[in-house]
Amino acid sequence: QSPSAPLAVKIGVLNDQSGLYADLGGPGSVWAAKKAVSDFMATPAGKNLKVEVVFADHQNKADVGTAIARQWFDVDGVDVILDVPNSGVALAVNQVAKEKNKVFINSGAAASDLTGKACTPNTVHWTYDTWALANGTGKAITKNGGDTWFFITADYAFGHALERDTAAVVNANGGKVLGQVRVPLNNADFSSFLLQAQSSKAKVIGLANAGGDTINSIKQAAEYGIVEGGQKLAGLLIFLSDVNSLGLKTAQGLTLTEAWYWDMNDDNRAFAKEFAAANRGVHPTMVHAGVYSGTLHYLKAVAALGADKDGAAVVAKMKEIPTDDKLFGKGEIRADGRQIHPMYLFEVKKPSESKYPYDYYTLKATIPANEAFRPLSESECPLVKKS
Amino acid sequence: MTKAVLTVLRSAPISAAKGAPEENARPRSRQCNVDGWPNAREAPVAIADTVSDVPYIVEASGLTKEFKGFTAVKNVNLRIRRNTIHALIGPNGAGKTTCFNLITKFLEPTRGTIRLNGRDITRTKPADVARLGMVRSFQISATFGHLTVLENVRVALQRKLGTSFHFWASETSLDALNDRAMELLEEVGLSSYARHLAVELPYGRKRALEIATTLALDPEMLLLDEPTSGMGREDIARTADLIKRVSAQRTVLMVEHNLSVVADLSDTITVLARGEILTEGPYSEVSKNPQVVEAYMGTGHGHG
Amino acid sequence: MFELLGIAPQALFGQLLLGLINGAFYAILSLGLAVIFGLLNVINFTHGAQYMMGAFGAWMLLNYVGIPFWGALVLAPIAVAAIGMVIERTLLRRLYHLDHLYGLLLTFGLALIIEGLFRRQYGSSGLPYNNPLPGGTNLGFMFLPNYRAFVVVFSLVICLVTWFVIERTKLGSYLRAATERPDLVQAFGIDVPRMITLTYGFGVGLAALAGVLAAPAYQVSPTMGSNLIIVVFAVVVIGGMGSIMGAIVTGFGLGLVEGLTKVFYPEASSTVIFVIMAIVLLVKPAGLFGTVK
Amino acid sequence: MAEALLKVDDLHGHYGESHVLHGMSFEVHPGEVVTLLGRNGAGKTTTMRAIMGLLRKRAGSIVYEGTETVGLQPNKIARLGIALCPEERGIFASLNVRENLLLPPVVKPGGLSVDEIHELFPRLHERRNSQGTKLSGGEQQMLAIARILRTGAKFLLLDEPTEGLAPVIVQHIGEIIRTLKTRGFTVLLVEQNFHFASTVADRHYVVEHGRVVDMVPNDKIAENAARLEAFLGV
Amino acid sequence: MSTSSAPAALPGTAARGGVGRVVFALVAIAVLLVAPLVVYPVFLMKVLCFALFACAFNLLLGYVGLLSFGHAMFFGGAGYICAHAVKVWGLSTELGILCGVLFAALLGLITGALAIRRLGIYFAMVTLALAQMFFFFCLQAKFTGGEDGLQGVPRRAVFGLIDITKDINLYYVVLAIFLIGFGIIYRTIHSPFGQVLKAIRENEPRAISLGYRVSQYKLLAFVLSAALAGLAGSTKAIVFQLASLTDVAWQMSGEVVLMTLVGGMGTVLGPVVGAGIIVTMQNYLAGFGEWVLVIQGLIFVLVVSVFRRGLVGELLALVNRQKPAAGGGGH
Numbered sequence A: 001q002s003p004s005a006p007l008a009v010k011i012g013v014l015n016d017q018s019g020l021y022a023d024l025g026g027p028g029s030v031w032a033a034k035k036a037v038s039d040f041m042a043t044p045a046g047k048n049l050k051v052e053v054v055f056a057d058h059q060n061k062a063d064v065g066t067a068i069a070r071q072w073f074d075v076d077g078v079d080v081i082l083d084v085p086n087s088g089v090a091l092a093v094n095q096v097a098k099e100k101n102k103v104f105i106n107s108g109a110a111a112s113d114l115t116g117k118a119c120t121p122n123t124v125h126w127t128y129d130t131w132a133l134a135n136g137t138g139k140a141i142t143k144n145g146g147d148t149w150f151f152i153t154a155d156y157a158f159g160h161a162l163e164r165d166t167a168a169v170v171n172a173n174g175g176k177v178l179g180q181v182r183v184p185l186n187n188a189d190f191s192s193f194l195l196q197a198q199s200s201k202a203k204v205i206g207l208a209n210a211g212g213d214t215i216n217s218i219k220q221a222a223e224y225g226i227v228e229g230g231q232k233l234a235g236l237l238i239f240l241s242d243v244n245s246l247g248l249k250t251a252q253g254l255t256l257t258e259a260w261y262w263d264m265n266d267d268n269r270a271f272a273k274e275f276a277a278a279n280r281g282v283h284p285t286m287v288h289a290g291v292y293s294g295t296l297h298y299l300k301a302v303a304a305l306g307a308d309k310d311g312a313a314v315v316a317k318m319k320e321i322p323t324d325d326k327l328f329g330k331g332e333i334r335a336d337g338r339q340i341h342p343m344y345l346f347e348v349k350k351p352s353e354s355k356y357p358y359d360y361y362t363l364k365a366t367i368p369a370n371e372a373f374r375p376l377s378e379s380e381c382p383l384v385k386k387s
Numbered sequence B: 001m002t003k004a005v006l007t008v009l010r011s012a013p014i015s016a017a018k019g020a021p022e023e024n025a026r027p028r029s030r031q032c033n034v035d036g037w038p039n040a041r042e043a044p045v046a047i048a049d050t051v052s053d054v055p056y057i058v059e060a061s062g063l064t065k066e067f068k069g070f071t072a073v074k075n076v077n078l079r080i081r082r083n084t085i086h087a088l089i090g091p092n093g094a095g096k097t098t099c100f101n102l103i104t105k106f107l108e109p110t111r112g113t114i115r116l117n118g119r120d121i122t123r124t125k126p127a128d129v130a131r132l133g134m135v136r137s138f139q140i141s142a143t144f145g146h147l148t149v150l151e152n153v154r155v156a157l158q159r160k161l162g163t164s165f166h167f168w169a170s171e172t173s174l175d176a177l178n179d180r181a182m183e184l185l186e187e188v189g190l191s192s193y194a195r196h197l198a199v200e201l202p203y204g205r206k207r208a209l210e211i212a213t214t215l216a217l218d219p220e221m222l223l224l225d226e227p228t229s230g231m232g233r234e235d236i237a238r239t240a241d242l243i244k245r246v247s248a249q250r251t252v253l254m255v256e257h258n259l260s261v262v263a264d265l266s267d268t269i270t271v272l273a274r275g276e277i278l279t280e281g282p283y284s285e286v287s288k289n290p291q292v293v294e295a296y297m298g299t300g301h302g303h304g
Numbered sequence C: 001m002f003e004l005l006g007i008a009p010q011a012l013f014g015q016l017l018l019g020l021i022n023g024a025f026y027a028i029l030s031l032g033l034a035v036i037f038g039l040l041n042v043i044n045f046t047h048g049a050q051y052m053m054g055a056f057g058a059w060m061l062l063n064y065v066g067i068p069f070w071g072a073l074v075l076a077p078i079a080v081a082a083i084g085m086v087i088e089r090t091l092l093r094r095l096y097h098l099d100h101l102y103g104l105l106l107t108f109g110l111a112l113i114i115e116g117l118f119r120r121q122y123g124s125s126g127l128p129y130n131n132p133l134p135g136g137t138n139l140g141f142m143f144l145p146n147y148r149a150f151v152v153v154f155s156l157v158i159c160l161v162t163w164f165v166i167e168r169t170k171l172g173s174y175l176r177a178a179t180e181r182p183d184l185v186q187a188f189g190i191d192v193p194r195m196i197t198l199t200y201g202f203g204v205g206l207a208a209l210a211g212v213l214a215a216p217a218y219q220v221s222p223t224m225g226s227n228l229i230i231v232v233f234a235v236v237v238i239g240g241m242g243s244i245m246g247a248i249v250t251g252f253g254l255g256l257v258e259g260l261t262k263v264f265y266p267e268a269s270s271t272v273i274f275v276i277m278a279i280v281l282l283v284k285p286a287g288l289f290g291t292v293k
Numbered sequence D: 001m002a003e004a005l006l007k008v009d010d011l012h013g014h015y016g017e018s019h020v021l022h023g024m025s026f027e028v029h030p031g032e033v034v035t036l037l038g039r040n041g042a043g044k045t046t047t048m049r050a051i052m053g054l055l056r057k058r059a060g061s062i063v064y065e066g067t068e069t070v071g072l073q074p075n076k077i078a079r080l081g082i083a084l085c086p087e088e089r090g091i092f093a094s095l096n097v098r099e100n101l102l103l104p105p106v107v108k109p110g111g112l113s114v115d116e117i118h119e120l121f122p123r124l125h126e127r128r129n130s131q132g133t134k135l136s137g138g139e140q141q142m143l144a145i146a147r148i149l150r151t152g153a154k155f156l157l158l159d160e161p162t163e164g165l166a167p168v169i170v171q172h173i174g175e176i177i178r179t180l181k182t183r184g185f186t187v188l189l190v191e192q193n194f195h196f197a198s199t200v201a202d203r204h205y206v207v208e209h210g211r212v213v214d215m216v217p218n219d220k221i222a223e224n225a226a227r228l229e230a231f232l233g234v
Numbered sequence E: 001m002s003t004s005s006a007p008a009a010l011p012g013t014a015a016r017g018g019v020g021r022v023v024f025a026l027v028a029i030a031v032l033l034v035a036p037l038v039v040y041p042v043f044l045m046k047v048l049c050f051a052l053f054a055c056a057f058n059l060l061l062g063y064v065g066l067l068s069f070g071h072a073m074f075f076g077g078a079g080y081i082c083a084h085a086v087k088v089w090g091l092s093t094e095l096g097i098l099c100g101v102l103f104a105a106l107l108g109l110i111t112g113a114l115a116i117r118r119l120g121i122y123f124a125m126v127t128l129a130l131a132q133m134f135f136f137f138c139l140q141a142k143f144t145g146g147e148d149g150l151q152g153v154p155r156r157a158v159f160g161l162i163d164i165t166k167d168i169n170l171y172y173v174v175l176a177i178f179l180i181g182f183g184i185i186y187r188t189i190h191s192p193f194g195q196v197l198k199a200i201r202e203n204e205p206r207a208i209s210l211g212y213r214v215s216q217y218k219l220l221a222f223v224l225s226a227a228l229a230g231l232a233g234s235t236k237a238i239v240f241q242l243a244s245l246t247d248v249a250w251q252m253s254g255e256v257v258l259m260t261l262v263g264g265m266g267t268v269l270g271p272v273v274g275a276g277i278i279v280t281m282q283n284y285l286a287g288f289g290e291w292v293l294v295i296q297g298l299i300f301v302l303v304v305s306v307f308r309r310g311l312v313g314e315l316l317a318l319v320n321r322q323k324p325a326a327g328g329g330g331h
């Protein structure tokens, strides 16, 4: 590599900038990517690269998302797309990245298909997926005596996946699923479903939904005295931003699984401090952290390879070198594209326990990296079967 | 004058173009009329062969219409003799317009039957009634506002071309109708307005346009609801004249409050009051009936 | 105990009551929309955003000024109504003589602006708002939270007062007449523009009121309105556009139907309203309480 | 001569781009019945609308009881005591007959009571609960006249009030106008029915192409028949 | 390409305007032909698909006066069928599109027959209700893939000849489809049928009294509009290689209303321009992040407040004011 002409790298952050998922990703992800770039540029390897970050709003529409992805790859010279919450859009971008032989590092979407049926040599799935969430929350609660479950499930593919994966975990650990109710998306009123859950007498009510639906169901569960009545709520897909909008008074006692929490060590706190300063005091979610780490690792691979045009080669390199950064620590990317790291089980604090802004979680358990994700042996990913 | 009449009556643009005006009046049966149209593909709804055997073109019997507890028309028996002008008069709210609506099937009668040319049309749809050759005008003026005056008339002429469902055909195919449309406009004194939008016309002219549109269908039977209302004197005279001329070949049923027009034009008058027939007969008789004078005409009406 | 379709009658009571509570929100929202549509002939797409503003108004009053829920219940609707009236004066007014599509486009645009600004300021995942009436009563067949009981009673009162003012006073006929021929009504000596402004303000105020009521129960978020608007619109149509009573009765009624669907076929609970709408419109063209013109 | 109640001076009016009134000037004195005659489209209705303030684009001067009304909103003009019975009747479909009748607010004392109105138009009483636009054409016309008699407005603008009415009702309306006159009402009438106009009016203005071209007192009709003939085709 | 269809579609009445229009059409087609050399073709194809969709919608709104609030069901429904036919049944591209169009036409016939008897806002609501039911069906049906949609639809050669895996080739195919669709719409508007539609829009009872069986005309217009919306939807599924729930959701029905109004309803080119603006907005505002909604909203408010007749409508009004009422009764 000639040190005189630095390699140009263009990073595209594609996510929901204004809608449902804007708080968990959105502009914060763009900031995280930029932060990763500037951190990387500060290292010696950074001298050989010239990195630019662009971003766009996919508005949660698969066609808008693919149109942008195509244009980025075809016209604008983007080499890697990051984040992409919303499984539908993520799966579509996954296809485009493969077709154009570029790189796709997903942090925001839950679909475990990205490293399963739909896996490609061009995609890395960084932060979390439905399997990991189900496994984390389902196992811990069932083992702690929460052995009968009732699910309130969003009537959409991801809701079904969450429910299915969690039920499997519950059954595997000696628990029992007493019933479930499938709720249309963006339902404001959950009282009817909560009442059904209540009368099922299950010990745990699993919320296999997301965003506003989760918030509404938790809020109304408090109103109907569900938790006081002795039932436990398990959020299967809850982000820090959701807990923030619920308020601790309502969210207290909730059990959930996350891949990353800002208040776990000094490195995380330093990152969060900088993030908050740049984002109206909002603290980073695991998706933001995933974008940071993913970007960093990508840049390392490119620098090591000295080229960035052949996406599959870059991803192969990414899989080859172990991941290591201050937010996610040491880890690896498996053959199916899954980035492996520990997951954490948290409980939401009582208002009285919370000492400072965003002091929301108490760590209950750490799920070691090798147990946190779907084992390769169960993978449907063709890349795995070949190898 | 007679020349003009004939122009109105001649419905075939092609013969006009040839410059070979037929000097005799157009034959009466609708079949022949259709023949005049080279493009007439739309089959007329079948009409009994006995058409001209029936002296009455319209026979309504026992016609009754009830609106939520209010009977607007009560047991009306109305027979309209072919090729006459029949007037329906009566005080306001007597049920004249309702009768119109019933006969043209814009309203479903509560009871009673209606026959057109001996054919029972009690259950026929309004559009089909129009196809059978019975066409109406509306009391409150009804034009196609954002079409030009010429297009208004052309829409009526167009149906007989049988291309009205042809979404693939060009609009220019309709230009063949322009001459005929202009003739009709000429007749009602609107030719200078041909390119104006109908909304822009003053009220009186809209009524004239409506008559031209109705005539364009060349109907066998014409129902005119207050054709001269809102018109200035000249227009009234012109319209009355027009009605008289067209009626030579057609049957006209009209509602009209302008007694001089009624007196002038009508062969038979039916007086309705409170939904029932008060009396029937020629003007000279009816106007002397004291009940009619009291309920409708009032004393000493000048002829306006 | 006998069971009905596998549900104990006790539980069914509970579900019916829940439906009624939910219906209360529909009723008050659709009432505002019906007032505006029925009387001003404007399809107020901003209604959802104004509902959201009501909820946020309550949140702001609490967090910035320290005014609790009960104060917000009065102040927030007034404030939102005032904003609505400014919108009516400056923008909507110029569209009355046009097809109501234009009103729709304008209010849709406004809804986007409002929603966008709120998202920009407060993010999209919402803000917490605490329940002013915690606790509840155990009715035997279900636990009825105090706050929900309050919502039902309160919205019933609001609905009936509104209905009385509009249907049983002269104001109602002015408004209805002004929908058809505002110029003529004005020529009778009625200050139609002012009346319309106030009416719009009133309708908007109702939306905001529903928003304040929603704040403790639902998520206070910028998207809360846009999800609801289309359903509320369906309620108004089923009731019969412009019919105040229709909006109220249908609001509560559909709440019930939706509640039952949530038990028997939960997946369809958000579609059932449209099924009913299609059936109603095919059978009764002007809605349940509407009159054909 | 007494001070004019209404004085219209050099009134111009437009519909969008098209100039319709070209300097109308005329006056109406208290207690008079004055007609505007003219062919279809001469601008009679437009003049009425301009007086009422319904025509937005108007210029010139319309002074009513010393108040300049060009520039006033219609509701303000109505409150001065002017009322219009429009050409297209303007019956409201969403109101029933009674509501239609009671709709216009009373602007001045001295209007007819509802009972008096029902006496004048018994038909309206009979049909009081039906939807306004379900009335027959003539009934709607009666309703349109009746409802402004209630308001106490002293200056009535009647745009073709006899259109579509049975002769007996026309006569009736003639009587009403004469009665109103004795009660101190002032009427500006637009009529196509010249015969009728001549039985009620004091003076006639002839309108052509948006301006007044002639004025004929009712008692001089005979002498001016030829001129009227030329203008109106009488 | 199908340039020949454009001049033929022009009306002969207005001879002077006619020449202008031919020139305009030729210039427009020339621009469209070279456009992909300048602008990104996938973007252009998206514009064309939505433009066709909006034109189809406008046929109903602008020329029959029927506001359908459920057109997404034809657009998205056809997309699903086409995607399924190509991906799962393995049909060729053109047959897939045909399947989509036929499905949309059939759906249009069924829903149209139900809705057509209602007027104004009630019509809009019936169509909305039916579309919501269709949405529910798509959500529940297995073959649609839920919110993940039908992904990875192959781009098979058109007629076995034209390789459409290259965007530029596909662009010309899409352009041809658009021109054909647009031509059909243009011709429909300016046909004897279109004339009757206008009359019905203006005054339905009068049209009935002239003997027109109004519902039949409305239904045919509805089916035409649905089929063309289906053509647009199927084409879009091929272009993006996916069919998803967004295309059947009510927001999509709303979007097409907006496109039409922004461009100018009842004008031939309005929907095309409107679609162009809105799609551009979606694509290029994507970089404005959180401000997207606000900017979109401002544009709508601006259009309604300033360009009331839509952009094209305003432009036409301006031109008409320039040369008032040319030509009297001569013909």
Ligand SMILES: Nc1ncnc2c1ncn2[C@@H]1O[C@H](COP(=O)(O)OP(=O)(O)OP(=O)(O)O)[C@@H](O)[C@H]1O
Residues within 6 Å of the ligand: B067, B068, B070, B071, B072, B090, B091, B092, B093, B094, B095, B096, B097, B098, B099, B139, D127, D130, D134, D135, D136, D137, D138, D139, D164
């Ligand atoms: N759809 C309807 N619903 C209720 N009543 C109606 C309806 N249509 C007409 N009527 C009533 O029926 C009666 C007859 O009305 P119609 O219109 O036939 O009268 P008409 O004889 O034409 O009167 P005019 O000379 O005033 O036009 C009226 O009293 C009217 O109020």
Ligand SMILES: Nc1ncnc2c1ncn2[C@@H]1O[C@H](COP(=O)(O)OP(=O)(O)OP(=O)(O)O)[C@@H](O)[C@H]1O
Residues within 6 Å of the ligand: B200, B201, B202, B203, B204, B205, B230, D015, D018, D020, D038, D039, D040, D041, D042, D043, D044, D045, D046, D047, D087
């Ligand atoms: N809304 C309108 N837009 C444009 N032009 C109009 C409008 N209304 C009326 N006009 C035009 O203004 C002129 C005067 O119309 P107006 O209605 O005042 O006539 P009029 O004397 O009352 O006639 P009529 O006796 O037919 O009622 C006419 O040429 C008419 O075409």
Ligand SMILES: [Mg+2]
Residues within 6 Å of the ligand: B096, B097, B098, B139, B255, D136, D137, D138
């Ligand atoms: Mg009548």
Ligand SMILES: [Mg+2]
Residues within 6 Å of the ligand: B203, D044, D045, D046, D087
């Ligand atoms: Mg007039």
